Amino acid sequence: MTQTQKNMRRRVLGALMLTLGATGCGTSESAPPPREPRTPVAEMSPALASEQVCVEIFFWAKSRTLCKPRGSSIDSLLSEFKPTQEALCDTFTDAELRSQCKSKPPYVFAPAGDSANPSIWVQRTEEVQGYFRMSIGASMAIYETSLEKMESVGEDMVGPSQRELDGRNKRRADARARVGDGLKARATAEQRAASADLATQRETLEEYKHHFASYQFALEALEPQVTTTLAAFVTYRDGEAALFTQLEDISTRASAATLAQLGALQGELVDLSRTESQRPQQLQMDARRLVHSMGQIHARHLLATEPFSSFLARNNLPRVNLTERSAIVLNNISSYADARYARVATAVAKLLEGMRLRRGALVTSQANAATRQTLATAATLKASEAFLANANQRTTALWQLPPRSTKLKYFFLASKHVDFESILQLEPLCANVSTTSTPWMETGCIALRRQFTSARNYLNTTLPNMVRLNVTNMRRAGVSEALLVDVETHLNNANLRQAVLAHDVALRASDL
Secondary structure, eight states: OOHHHHHHHHHHHHHHHHHHHHHOOSSSOSSOOOOOOOOOGGGSOHHHHTTEEEEEEEETTEEEEEEEETTOOHHHHHHHHHHHHHHHHTTOOSHHHHHHHHHSOOEEEOOOOOTTSTHHHHHHHHHHHHHHHHOTTOOHHHHHHHHHHHHHHHHHTOSTTHHHHHHHHHHHHHHHHTOOHHHHHHHHTTOOHHHHHHHHHHHHHHHHHHHHHHHHHHHHTTHHHHHHHHHHHHHHHHTHHHHHHHHHHHHHHHHTOOHHHHHHHHHHHHHHHHHHHHTTHHHHHHHHHHHHHHHHHHHHHHHHTGGGHHHHHHTTOOOOOTTHHHHHHHHHHHHHHHHHHHHHHHHHHHHHHHHHHHHHHHHHHHTTOHHHHHHHHHHHHHHHHHHHHHHHHHHHHHTSOOOBOSSSOOBOOHHHHHHHHHHHTTHHHHHTOOTTTOGGGHHHHHHHHHHHHHHHHIIIIIHHHHHHHHHHHHHHTTOOHHHHHHHHHHHHTTOHHHHHHHHHHHHHHHHO
16 A cells, blocks of 8 residues: 555545534544554564564544564464453444444554565564464464455565565465365454364365376376386287297208208298397386386385375275386286297297207218219308308497497497397307318308307406496486395396396486
8 A cells, every 4th residue: 555545535534524523423532532652563673573472452532552573373363352452442432333342343454564574574474374274273264354454464574585475465365265165264253273174174084185286197198108018018919929930930941941041041040039139128117217217206206295195094095006007017018028028038939959860860961972062062152151240240240339328428338238148158169160061151250240148258258247337327317216225136136138128218218
């Protein structure tokens, strides 16, 4: 309220009092007495004023004020002030004015503090409001007059902190607007305890619903990724029958293959095994990442709703876990991929062993038949060239650097594990090469033999050490501890394949 508005209000009030006096009220007071000099608490030092809570009554140009130190009971303050108000009202000789004075609710307020630092005053004001919100015996009539008084004090304090005061006053006004039917009924029926408790429970329920809606919204944001991962899994799962059909076809052809044909079939089998190892990698990493993301969302929800535990228990409301079923499905995807990998690896190992045995049988049956050797010479040369080209291609790709992560610049290692593992699958083939049985493989195996020891050392020593070092560095960089513990668990269980997959999941999480 501006100074001009205040002056206008005073002039109107004065004119009204003169008019009432001129018409006669049947009292000895034809006009209200001149306004008594008041000792405004705002004239105290700001530090002292901000540490007090006051109650005041202003009626017919007369006022009384009582202040107590901050922390004093407002109930006691109002009780002590009641005789003061009655004494003020008894100064009026007119019975109607006395009655109006005694029925008029006083107001409780925090005196104005330092306008340059109004936050202390705002805190004291919120303490006063907290009394009316939480006290069962508080009067809503006094609450409403107190809010008006504190708004007036706030307007008088407007200064450098205008924006902060406006924000606080707006929240206070919003709080008034949110006074529900339960609080109004309590004010009408002298603060019925049951209505107050019901209103509190409604407010608590609304706040909990807000947290739960945020929880649902965060999980719904992951739904497209979960749907995509499940669709990829269905495609991967439906391809298992076709995969084993390919293995059966290779087995059938190997059972009738010549010495020259066996090498190509062995290479085809190793390539098929390598492709099958690579295929579920992205699927497993996506599943692990989604399980971790949902776990984090659920953990944040539990932390945010921990204050509501007693409320939920009292009302028999369950704490719903919306991530549980999805996490089970996604973890089953990883379990299926691991089991399928084991089945395929076993089948490939048996087929390679069968081919080795057939090659030995063919060598025995071949004996020294010169005519057969002559017929096989051309096929042997062609097979030798193809096997050497394949060996050189594998050797070149073996030591190429894998992609790096965007932020931490560490290598993704799952693809390198597949490369080195597939090289070692050729070691049994090259171990049985001879000039009489499979001379066409000798040239290619010379290139591969130089890699077998290095590949074995890489898988047994270098790769696990790289994973451990990266885990340490990622932990320092603040990557999720749950993801890093998953990597370490697989390493401790000597499951390097799962360890590098979990490593890449954690590394991808650092880029998000």
